[in-house]
Amino acid sequence: xxxxxxxxxxxxxxxxxxxxxxISVPGCLDAAFVRSPVAHGALRAVDCTAxxxxxxxxxxxxxxxxxxxxxxxxxxxxxxxxxxxVAGREWPALVKDRVRYPGEALAVVLAxxxxxxxxxxxxxxxxxxxxxxxxxxxxxLDDSVRxxxxxxxxxxxxxxxxxIDPSVWRDAAAVVEARYRQxxxxxxxxxxxxxxxxxxxDWLTVWSGHQMPHRLRRELAALLGWSTDRIxxxxxDTGGAFGSKSATFPEFVVVAHLAVRLGRPVxxxxxxxxxxxVATRGxxxxxxxxxxxxxxxRLLAYELTIDADIGGYPHLxxxxxxxxxxMATGAYTTPHVHATVRSVLTxxxxxxxxxxxxxxxxxxxIERTMDLLARRLGIDPIELRRRNFIPPAAFPYATPTxxxxxxxxxxxxxxxxxxxxxxxxxxxxxxxxxxxxDALPLGIGVSCYVERxxxxxxxxxxxxxLEAHEDGxxxxxxxxxxxxxxxxxxxxxxxxTVLGIPDAQVxxxxxxxxxxxxxxxxxxxxxxxxxxxMLQHAATRLIEEARARAADLWGLPVDEIxxxxxxxxxxxDGAAATGLGDLVKxxxxxxxxxxxxxxxxxxxxxxxAVTEVDPDLGTVHVLRLVAVDDxxxxxxxxxxxxxxxxxxxxxxxxxxxxxxxxxxDGVPNxxxxxxxxxxxxxxxxxxxxxxxxxxxxPGTPLGAKGAGESGCIGTPAALxxxxxxxxxxxxxxxxxxxxxxxxxxRAARAPKHEEGTR
Amino acid sequence: xxxxxxxxxxxxxxxVEPRRxxxxxxxxxxxxxxxxxxxxxxxxxxxxxxxxxxPVRSCLVLAVQCDGGSVRTVEGLAxxxxxxxxxxxxxxxxxxxxxxxxxxxxxxAAAAALEADPDLGAEPDAVAEVVGSNICRCTGYEPIRRAIxxxxxxxxxxxxER
Numbered sequence: 001x002x003x004x005x006x007x008x009x010x011x012x013x014x015x016x017x018x019x020x021x022x023i024s025v026p027g028c029l030d031a032a033f034v035r036s037p038v039a040h041g042a043l044r045a046v047d048c049t050a051x052x053x054x055x056x057x058x059x060x061x062x063x064x065x066x067x068x069x070x071x072x073x074x075x076x077x078x079x080x081x082x083x084x085x086v087a088g089r090e091w092p093a094l095v096k097d098r099v100r101y102p103g104e105a106l107a108v109v110l111a112x113x114x115x116x117x118x119x120x121x122x123x124x125x126x127x128x129x130x131x132x133x134x135x136x137x138x139x140x141l142d143d144s145v146r147x148x149x150x151x152x153x154x155x156x157x158x159x160x161x162x163x164i165d166p167s168v169w170r171d172a173a174a175v176v177e178a179r180y181r182q183x184x185x186x187x188x189x190x191x192x193x194x195x196x197x198x199x200x201x202d203w204l205t206v207w208s209g210h211q212m213p214h215r216l217r218r219e220l221a222a223l224l225g226w227s228t229d230r231i232x233x234x235x236x237d238t239g240g241a242f243g244s245k246s247a248t249f250p251e252f253v254v255v256a257h258l259a260v261r262l263g264r265p266v267x268x269x270x271x272x273x274x275x276x277x278v279a280t281r282g283x284x285x286x287x288x289x290x291x292x293x294x295x296x297x298r299l300l301a302y303e304l305t306i307d308a309d310i311g312g313y314p315h316l317x318x319x320x321x322x323x324x325x326x327m328a329t330g331a332y333t334t335p336h337v338h339a340t341v342r343s344v345l346t347x348x349x350x351x352x353x354x355x356x357x358x359x360x361x362x363x364x365x366i367e368r369t370m371d372l373l374a375r376r377l378g379i380d381p382i383e384l385r386r387r388n389f390i391p392p393a394a395f396p397y398a399t400p401t402x403x404x405x406x407x408x409x410x411x412x413x414x415x416x417x418x419x420x421x422x423x424x425x426x427x428x429x430x431x432x433x434x435x436x437x438d439a440l441p442l443g444i445g446v447s448c449y450v451e452r453x454x455x456x457x458x459x460x461x462x463x464x465x466l467e468a469h470e471d472g473x474x475x476x477x478x479x480x481x482x483x484x485x486x487x488x489x490x491x492x493x494x495x496x497t498v499l500g501i502p503d504a505q506v507x508x509x510x511x512x513x514x515x516x517x518x519x520x521x522x523x524x525x526x527x528x529x530x531x532x533x534m535l536q537h538a539a540t541r542l543i544e545e546a547r548a549r550a551a552d553l554w555g556l557p558v559d560e561i562x563x564x565x566x567x568x569x570x571x572x573d574g575a576a577a578t579g580l581g582d583l584v585k586x587x588x589x590x591x592x593x594x595x596x597x598x599x600x601x602x603x604x605x606x607x608x609a610v611t612e613v614d615p616d617l618g619t620v621h622v623l624r625l626v627a628v629d630d631x632x633x634x635x636x637x638x639x640x641x642x643x644x645x646x647x648x649x650x651x652x653x654x655x656x657x658x659x660x661x662x663x664x665d666g667v668p669n670x671x672x673x674x675x676x677x678x679x680x681x682x683x684x685x686x687x688x689x690x691x692x693x694x695x696x697x698p699g700t701p702l703g704a705k706g707a708g709e710s711g712c713i714g715t716p717a718a719l720x721x722x723x724x725x726x727x728x729x730x731x732x733x734x735x736x737x738x739x740x741x742x743x744x745x746r747a748a749r750a751p752k753h754e755e756g757t758r
Numbered sequence: 759x760x761x762x763x764x765x766x767x768x769x770x771x772x773x774v775e776p777r778r779x780x781x782x783x784x785x786x787x788x789x790x791x792x793x794x795x796x797x798x799x800x801x802x803x804x805x806x807x808x809x810x811x812x813p814v815r816s817c818l819v820l821a822v823q824c825d826g827g828s829v830r831t832v833e834g835l836a837x838x839x840x841x842x843x844x845x846x847x848x849x850x851x852x853x854x855x856x857x858x859x860x861x862x863x864x865x866x867a868a869a870a871a872l873e874a875d876p877d878l879g880a881e882p883d884a885v886a887e888v889v890g891s892n893i894c895r896c897t898g899y900e901p902i903r904r905a906i907x908x909x910x911x912x913x914x915x916x917x918x919e920r
Contacts, residue, residue, distance in 0.1 A: 003842065003847055003850070004850045005850045005851055005853060006850065006853075008858065009849070009850040009855065010842075010850075012855055012858030012861055013832075013842070013846040013849055013850060013855065013858070013861060013865065014792070014832065014833070014835070014836060014842070014846065015790065015791070015792015015793070015831065015832035015833040015835075015862055016792065017792070017858050018791075019791075019794070019859065021785075021791070021794075021795075022785075022791035024789070113786070115775070115777065115778070115782075188895060189857070189859075189895055190794075190796045190802065190804055190857065190859040190860045190893070190894070190895050190896075191794070191796070191857070191859045237857075237858065238857065239794070239796075239857045239858070239859025239860075240856075240857040240859060240895050240896055242895070271795075271798055272796065272797040272798055272799065272802075273798070273799075483857060484856040484857025484858065484859075484896050485856065486856070638853050639853070641853075642853045642856060642896075642897060642898075642901060643856070643896075645897065645898035645900060645901070646856065646895070646896045646897050646898040647898075648898060649898040649899070650895070672799075673797060673799045673801060674797055674799070674801035674802065674893070675801060679893055679895070681890050681892075681893060681899075682886065682889040682890045682899035682900075682902070682903065683886070683890040685898065685899055685900065688898065688900065
């Protein structure tokens, strides 16, 4: 054990991890889906006859062959979908009559293995009359092309804050405006989606790399018309998720339906090509902003308008852009903030939470605009931020956009970031280069973000239990599910600390709905914050229960029983200690069930970047990146640090590399996979320094806030601001992410903002 | 097609379809599921194994191409006595894995580099080349670089002690 840092490590490093695709079930059929080559079209016919003749094929079905196939469920959780938005807009698990995104499944083939299933899929023919495709909100908004006949493409309108009186803009000393594109991103966990459904009698066991096993069980039960106790969902080792593995996807519906119908195990192991076309996307917003300040740089008003492309169906993410609206205020005391949202259907796969989930879009918009305003006012962007930060004494702070920030010290995070970066030295270097016509321009950018973690009201609780055994060990259970965050290591250590016993005596069981009947899962960076707080609470209750039993056993008042290092003893006789195991032996099974509700938390931080730009090549060279994050009390510093670095790298991906273009037919240009969609490799990674400040959350006794999404939220704007600073561009709209050489080259040739300011 | 693969030192006579990928034969026919498929088009490197000592993307190699050859997978990385390979220990120590899905590919690519170049630990550019060959979405790569360097330096020190 001691040679392994995390409990997960030994199996994952020796090839003994078990991911869904590694599970071998006799007689299991592999699913391959026949996918639409067009983005939008009327489906006239699907013919599976030839596929059924292919050796090894067990069956092939289109929607017409499966009249009982349930549609894809929608989720009201966290307001991700609304009844209004989905009304009249069914999402069939296999296309019935209209293709609404490229790659949408037209048919499924089951066979003895994936090779034969794909042989069969190749024999399925479909007739589709193509329709014009709309892949941006701008193109879809006017309803000249409708995804659902007779219904608007605009499926949700929302707002946060109050409309701003026109006089505020009129009277302000400075008003800046800009438009930003938050491009669609592919979350791209290394393991694509996977599901294995094994029916046995009246029961169904479903294995899936998933963030919310209880939700998956509930939704599968509903679509099968079963009670939830007939379904067991198990999450084995999972190869990353980043928000993208928490729904019941169309393919999952088909697999569960056919497994039950055939009475045979069925699995679907998504391949990368499928994932790139039909796994959920993140971001996808067209934003316009307006920010006003007085002559001293005090913010007066901020307006954010969001047109979000939510994809072909509103079921999973129609309400996600509201996260951006609610977080529009950022880190500042701006008195008037108004954010409006239009969620618009487009002929793309559905938009859904991806690491950051609405908050990167909010942070990026306000932080880029702060730099724009600083340039307009001729104030150092750092100074502008300092003048407007919500001060530590103002917490809890109610924002104009409806959030109640729990705690924060934004200036402290910024100070640490600047000190770590060497801000003044880099400014001096910038000045030197500006005087040297041969030097490449250098820019410095910062981004001060506020995040929301834990979830929305109604989803801020978690379930779990602690069970003490006769050998003195403790089993912890909870409703979360790790997709790489090391829960097996971190949670037992937390419980062991509270109980005062060695870490090795506590074991975690999670990701199995038979072991833990209720649970919410791992999303919104909530595992440490909410499940951690629950386990800490359960541990204190276990201690209380142990003391009560000892009191009974010894005939003493309970307040004369003390707990120390995993033992109970009478207050007057420390030598008569009885261990937890012996207590169980003499008093029977000891198990504490818990349901614990936390408050929303608001992690924050400051990221700072230095970039060097080659105006002739359009390349961006990141020289330094500093990320200071504050996620309150940290359970395992190395684990949190690791997630912060990984998150920052994903933030670099959004800023500089990741994005997709579309053909005139609306099909994304992804034919060459990861050669078309550029994930950061180590070659692109600058020196990254991650530091932390620790401002506990008052929302739980534990004081942890969510960790791991910080880089996706804070890093992109720091990088874009650094490039804008290097190029001194007048028009911020020219720098849209990703900052490809083409975009940077063009921006480098555009008019500069006036000299005399930074 | 009848072929013989020596995998992690054990010979396996196999009858495989010519189209089957080495990765699938390792995983499905031999049950060696430590080799993971991350992209199936040769970019991510999660499926990297050693073929006659050289790293290959097992999603780009047909099993029949390996007929008579030897293959080493992550399951064959530990010593004959089961002692972990220095890379395995270093990856754990440096937090060079989170979800673990890409990890076998990085381990095998690094193992090949380490065996080809005992001085790898003193050559940051060579380590960077190994790390740059695969994709990881969790760690941000720096811990992987540190882990490979650590294992290489440890191996070198042990060689000197002998």
